[in-house]
Amino acid sequence: MEDKALATNNGNSADIGFEQKIWSAADVLRGNMDAAEYKHVVLGLIFLKYISDKFEERYLELQADNDDVEDKDAYTEKNVFFVPPSARWNVIAEAAHKEEIGSVIDDAMRSIEKENKRLKDILPKTYSRGELDKRRLGNVVDIFSNIKMVDHATGKDILGRAYEYCLGKFAEQEGKRAGEFFTPACVVQTLVEVLKPFKGRIYDPCCGSGGMFVQSAMFVDHHAGNLKDISVFGQDSNPTTWKLALMNLAIHSIEADLGPFNADTFHNDLHPQLKADFIMANPPFNLSDWNDGSLNDDPRWKYGLPPSGNANFAWLQHMIHHLSPVGKIGLVLANGSLSSQSGGEGEIRRKIIEDD
Known part of the structure; x- marks a missing residue:
């Protein structure tokens, strides 16, 4: 895979204080862990604090209305x-x-996964494990205990930005390996602004951590649209990245069909009948050995x-195959294409252009 340029600004510079605070707190955990391993520890902990805060917010609403605060349906609706009692943040903070x-x-x-089918085998x-410094982990829990992940004043989930x-x-x-799960926000924003996915089916066949979907939802929200007017579909071959995407979308309250498991898009298309209105993707550049002849x-x-x-x-042809008659594609490909x-490839390119 070619190195994809990575931006240092995620498009959140106006509110960088909070995000930097989260990052600095989480960075306490790093120790001697490499970034590839460390990110799952940090992002999982952020996710846990987020759903705990969202749960507490709903809990207090139910309590104020004298409703059953342990009624699971009152939360899922x-x-x-x-979040079951043993998994609530106060229990974690005390420990x-x-x-x-x-x-x-x-x-x-484990308890949260058991109570929420959408999260099964994801967290x-x-x-x-022994190599994770428990003293540092406890210090980060302390810091997170004093950070509210939900901005009650504006009603916006500030953790989405932090994530x-x-x-x-x-x-x-x-560096180079990051292209498997992350596309710079400036690139994603450009694709979204060009395609303007206000309404219809959105698809990313190599969705990474779900950035295309998050930016699409933000575009709809910023233009006073309705998120219920879009449907999200995707998949990714990397099991760890697929889980990152599901967590990312859950944090942003985006319901999506990423398939029941991770899968190779070419050999196991999880959405064979899909015809999408908007396809946005940043596939791995110059991927070799993708076809064994089958x-x-x-x-x-x-x-x-x-x-x-x-x-x-x-x-490119996979995306064209999944495009609706009025659909649009925005993708990032290596310059050599x-x-x-x-x-x-020259003949394929010529036929695509002539058929457009």
Whole structure:
């Protein structure tokens, strides 16, 4: 995969104070862990604090109305995850400086997954492992205990910004490898502004951490649209990245169909009948060995079989195959795709242009 340029500004510079505060607090945890491993620890903890705050907000509403505060349906009807008593933040905060803090967090994650089917097998449960410094973990829990993830004054979930900001910071640290899960916000925003996905089905066949969907939802919201007018579909082959996306979308209250599991888009298309109105993607550049010969007769290659050594035009044709008659595509491809003649790519490109 070619190195995709990573921006240092996630598009949140106007509110960078809060995001930086979250990042600085979480950075206490790092120790000797590398960024690829450390990000799941941090993002999972942020997610846990977020759903705890959202739960508490709904809990207090029910309490004020003298309703049953333990009625699970009263939370799910408001798109709030139900947090069982043993997993609530006060329990975690009380255990912050106990040796078993890691196990307490792991157990909380398991309990939340059990009560919320959308989160089954999604949340990280590795906080009790020996290499994670429990003293530092407890200090971060203390810091998070004093940060409200939901801005009650404006009604906006400020954690969504922090989550995206931290994804960007991890991308900076991981460098080239980060292209698998993160596309710079400036690139995503450009695609969204061009396509203007106000209404219809939105699809990303290599969705990474879900940035295209988040920016699409923000676009609709900023232009006084209705999020109920868009439907979100996607998939990703990397199991860890797929879980990141589900957490990211949950934080932003975006309901999406990312398939029941992670899967290779070429060999296991999880949305075979989908015809999308908007397709936005940043597929891995110049992916080799994507076709072992079993895909040679696939109906998606309307304009010609892409070379097995480079998947650029396989991605493009896959997207065209899933496009509705009035649909639009916005994607990022390697520069060489504009001029390459190898493996029949020039002929494929010519046919696509002539058919447009």
